Amino acid sequence: MSSIEFVKLEKVYKGLSDFCAVKGVDLQINEGEFVVFVGPSGCGKSTLLRMIAGLEDISGGELYFGDRCVNDLSPKERGIGMVFQSYALYPHMSVFDNMAFGLTLEKGSRETIKEKVEEVARILQIDHLLDRKPKALSGGQRQRVAIGRAIVRQPNVFLFDEPLSNLDASLRVQMRIEITKLHQRLKTTSIYVTHDQVEAMTMADKIVVLNQGRIMQVGSPLQIYNEPANTFVAGFMGSPTMNFIDVEAMDEQLSLRTGQANRRFLMPFRHSGPATLGIRPEHIELQPQADAIPVETRISVVEHLGNETLLYLATDLCEQPLVVAVSGEMAPEIGSELTIYLPLERSHLFDAQGDAVKRQGSASVN
Amino acid sequence: MDISTVSGPQARSLPVNRSPRGALQGKKRTGLSGFSRQRIRTAWLFLLPMILGLACVAGWPLLRTFYLGFTDSSLSNLDGANFIGFENYLVYDQGEWYGILADSLWWRAVGNTVYITLLSVSLETVLGVLVALILHAKFPGRGLVRAAILIPWAIPTVVSAKMWGWMLHDQYGVINDLLMSLHLISSPVAWTVNPDTVLGTIVAVDVWKTTPFMALLTLAALQMLPKDCYEAARVDGIHPIKVFFKVTLPLIKPALVVAVVFRMLDALRIFDLIYILTSNSEDTMSISIYARQQLIDFQQVGYGSAASTLVFLLVFGLTLGYIFATRLKFDGSGDH
Amino acid sequence: MKALKRRTGQVLFALAVLALLIYTIFPFYIAILTSLQGGEGSFYLLQDFDFSNYVSVFREQPFFLNILNSALVSFGTVAISLLIAVTASYALARVHFRGRTTLLLTVLGVSMFPQVAVLSGMFELVRLLGLYNNLGSLVLSYTVFSLPFSVWILTTFMRGIPKDLEEAAIVDGATPWQIITRIFMPVLWPALVTTGLLAFIGAWNEFMFAITFILSNEQRTVPVAISMISGGSQYEMPWGPIMAASVIVTVPLILLVLVFQRKIVEGLTAGAVKG
Numbered sequence A: 001m002s003s004i005e006f007v008k009l010e011k012v013y014k015g016l017s018d019f020c021a022v023k024g025v026d027l028q029i030n031e032g033e034f035v036v037f038v039g040p041s042g043c044g045k046s047t048l049l050r051m052i053a054g055l056e057d058i059s060g061g062e063l064y065f066g067d068r069c070v071n072d073l074s075p076k077e078r079g080i081g082m083v084f085q086s087y088a089l090y091p092h093m094s095v096f097d098n099m100a101f102g103l104t105l106e107k108g109s110r111e112t113i114k115e116k117v118e119e120v121a122r123i124l125q126i127d128h129l130l131d132r133k134p135k136a137l138s139g140g141q142r143q144r145v146a147i148g149r150a151i152v153r154q155p156n157v158f159l160f161d162e163p164l165s166n167l168d169a170s171l172r173v174q175m176r177i178e179i180t181k182l183h184q185r186l187k188t189t190s191i192y193v194t195h196d197q198v199e200a201m202t203m204a205d206k207i208v209v210l211n212q213g214r215i216m217q218v219g220s221p222l223q224i225y226n227e228p229a230n231t232f233v234a235g236f237m238g239s240p241t242m243n244f245i246d247v248e249a250m251d252e253q254l255s256l257r258t259g260q261a262n263r264r265f266l267m268p269f270r271h272s273g274p275a276t277l278g279i280r281p282e283h284i285e286l287q288p289q290a291d292a293i294p295v296e297t298r299i300s301v302v303e304h305l306g307n308e309t310l311l312y313l314a315t316d317l318c319e320q321p322l323v324v325a326v327s328g329e330m331a332p333e334i335g336s337e338l339t340i341y342l343p344l345e346r347s348h349l350f351d352a353q354g355d356a357v358k359r360q361g362s363a364s365v366n
Numbered sequence B: 001m002d003i004s005t006v007s008g009p010q011a012r013s014l015p016v017n018r019s020p021r022g023a024l025q026g027k028k029r030t031g032l033s034g035f036s037r038q039r040i041r042t043a044w045l046f047l048l049p050m051i052l053g054l055a056c057v058a059g060w061p062l063l064r065t066f067y068l069g070f071t072d073s074s075l076s077n078l079d080g081a082n083f084i085g086f087e088n089y090l091v092y093d094q095g096e097w098y099g100i101l102a103d104s105l106w107w108r109a110v111g112n113t114v115y116i117t118l119l120s121v122s123l124e125t126v127l128g129v130l131v132a133l134i135l136h137a138k139f140p141g142r143g144l145v146r147a148a149i150l151i152p153w154a155i156p157t158v159v160s161a162k163m164w165g166w167m168l169h170d171q172y173g174v175i176n177d178l179l180m181s182l183h184l185i186s187s188p189v190a191w192t193v194n195p196d197t198v199l200g201t202i203v204a205v206d207v208w209k210t211t212p213f214m215a216l217l218t219l220a221a222l223q224m225l226p227k228d229c230y231e232a233a234r235v236d237g238i239h240p241i242k243v244f245f246k247v248t249l250p251l252i253k254p255a256l257v258v259a260v261v262f263r264m265l266d267a268l269r270i271f272d273l274i275y276i277l278t279s280n281s282e283d284t285m286s287i288s289i290y291a292r293q294q295l296i297d298f299q300q301v302g303y304g305s306a307a308s309t310l311v312f313l314l315v316f317g318l319t320l321g322y323i324f325a326t327r328l329k330f331d332g333s334g335d336h
Numbered sequence C: 001m002k003a004l005k006r007r008t009g010q011v012l013f014a015l016a017v018l019a020l021l022i023y024t025i026f027p028f029y030i031a032i033l034t035s036l037q038g039g040e041g042s043f044y045l046l047q048d049f050d051f052s053n054y055v056s057v058f059r060e061q062p063f064f065l066n067i068l069n070s071a072l073v074s075f076g077t078v079a080i081s082l083l084i085a086v087t088a089s090y091a092l093a094r095v096h097f098r099g100r101t102t103l104l105l106t107v108l109g110v111s112m113f114p115q116v117a118v119l120s121g122m123f124e125l126v127r128l129l130g131l132y133n134n135l136g137s138l139v140l141s142y143t144v145f146s147l148p149f150s151v152w153i154l155t156t157f158m159r160g161i162p163k164d165l166e167e168a169a170i171v172d173g174a175t176p177w178q179i180i181t182r183i184f185m186p187v188l189w190p191a192l193v194t195t196g197l198l199a200f201i202g203a204w205n206e207f208m209f210a211i212t213f214i215l216s217n218e219q220r221t222v223p224v225a226i227s228m229i230s231g232g233s234q235y236e237m238p239w240g241p242i243m244a245a246s247v248i249v250t251v252p253l254i255l256l257v258l259v260f261q262r263k264i265v266e267g268l269t270a271g272a273v274k275g
């Protein structure tokens, strides 16, 4: 087990035109933490993970495991265990041999290897499958074997690259819980790449949001959700995504660009100039509220999800429809008018560069 | 400590006690880690036996052949040879031209080789495509037929030459017997001796032996074709023959071109078949036979090596020319 | 009317297949026929089972030894060229280094060498190494000529192995050599069989080096031995024994082809179509 520190890590893919996939990433990962990398496709998550693994050369900066710079170490010397999206089980070996392969290369005694493999197999509930070949296993079982193979060698760091994306939805939930339990049991520093925000929110001690090779924000799941550092994180995390409305801020006051342009609202932020107001669909209210901006809307689309209903509302505030999540029992009519209330103390303000403006005190309607 | 974001300037500066970290920053990195360098070193180690083998047993002999071509060495006197420049190739002496390039037999060999190559490769391409089309259809016992047509390709050329030599025998051969009983010929033909028929005979036997190769490569290409083109064509009611020329042929052309290159290389260096079927007869002499005869039978290593060099240049030149003409791409850069 | 047209088509197709079969098989039929007949003359039907030709093949020359030589040389060639080709193709298919494409093209270029172009140089080398009239000379030359296409085919197959599989092994701490022997060779054994088969057929059938580097009857390989079977004069070729010998060397190849037909085709196409 070890802590990990990134110092200005960079990755340049050399080619006809050089491509910088990771751009100066600084990050500190504590011992025993479960860190999740999320970001849109192609943002460099896998690249970063593979740089930690030692499968991809580091073009610039340093990587430390504990106090040791590991830039020049092989994956084995770094002591990592990795679970691949495609499982990458050795097709010609039995489950037992798959899991024992790393240990046999280390030339351990046969009994210890057998003991270790069987113990891990018990933990993962695959002890009855040890004699099978990978092609005789289901997807979930394969994934367990892949995890088992990574565990047996008791690595310092666990790396997962979208390990669950080949599984069906219910199995995914189940495996997600098991990986979390496993981490609680083993307490090995783990880095987990996914593009599934539910996985990120539920599994992580710490989420790292990446975009275009840069870190957008690092924080606990609730920090990321409640205090997104910029519009990218705010828009990326949360489903359905946050609504953004262009506003004009004047010190502690805010005015809308259209419609009720002359109305001022007192906001819990101090900022001046053009800004973006962000509010999550689940925070928008249908009942009149203190400290809320009332907005006249027309219902354009209704999506019933069962437990909740999403309303897409046309307004004159912004081009995109505003999305509101309401209780599943509601059966609103398309085309009907609806007044919604945007509570300011649950909203976020972003400056013209997209960075979040720090919240202060509470607010009240003017 | 937790770095919440890297966008602010304060996030980038690290605490002072970490100063040794980042010390490498100033050094130029090659972009390759120790591990990658190790891997590349191992790769070269893995390549070493092949490179050494090819260099010593193919490259070096080739260079020696080039060199010996400029000497007057003979089989009995390999070491004490003199450098004689281009005399093996062409020399003017007392009003006469000497050397390979002035040897009418050499030019005859070139003519024969080119004739055999052209005729044989084009015939087997056409036949091969036909056979491939037959094998592409579904019918019971297809696997067995496919295996059967592979057999001529797999057997030694010596064997096929002997078998055909026997069948083409002027007195006891089956071919003459068959043709006579069908009244196609009136008297037995000495297929492998008669100068009028011998080249054609060689081409026929070569085609018999190598058509399977063409057919199988073409078949593989056919099997990789997308099915929807055909369905579209069938729906449009286009005649099958037209479909073949307008759809199939253009699609399998790249594979065909490659197969032709392979076959051309083989045909240009034809040796065994002619050697067995007609021995050293001048009517059928190929360039390989010519060179080997000078080299081994006449023991003129210098002269023979010069001829070998010419064979090499001819084969390489013609092949490269063909590859160039068809704009075939042989890049090995495909990646996993 | 339509049914009739279809029927005719089927009949024509069957005839085409039949013609194809006759075209390929007929020479073998005649060879077997001749080998089993004591007397002369060409008959189309097998009349007696006379194995005297087969007996004479083994009696008149050391044909059993020749077969053994051929087998020895062929297996030796296959073993050595596979060993060299496997490591080389791993490097070519799996490791990024400068000059990789150039190297691959050079290897391909060597496979284009006409044998006669290296004959005199090779002759010198063989004599230098003291391998003249020794089967070693054949193993040496055949290996070099089978190496390029072995490397080429295996490189194609190795590229097809998913990257993750190798990386999993790297993470497990496997060295490149262990990756090749413990992971790639077991996964690629069909490709190895294919490549080995092609190398085997090439070595079993080769003629020019065999007739040039080997002098004595006892050291000869089968193709040369067959070419050397002769009677008193050119007009008294002992066709019976020649055909018997031909049948003997062809049988193992026919068996190989029947058993491994699919693999051979795979190998040929991997080497050519993807080139």
Ligand SMILES: Nc1ncnc2c1ncn2[C@@H]1O[C@H](COP(=O)(O)OP(=O)(O)OP(=O)(O)O)[C@@H](O)[C@H]1O
Residues within 6 Å of the ligand: A013, A015, A019, A021, A039, A040, A041, A042, A043, A044, A045, A046, A047, A048, A195
């Ligand atoms: N070998 C390579 N050569 C050049 N560019 C590459 C290479 N591998 C990845 N890239 C580029 O680097 C960027 C980051 O790739 P990466 O695989 O890390 O994305 P990712 O975040 O894992 O995406 P995904 O969620 O789709 O897996 C991409 O834009 C990709 O095109």
Ligand SMILES: [Mg+2]
Residues within 6 Å of the ligand: A045, A046, A047
């Ligand atoms: Mg990825």
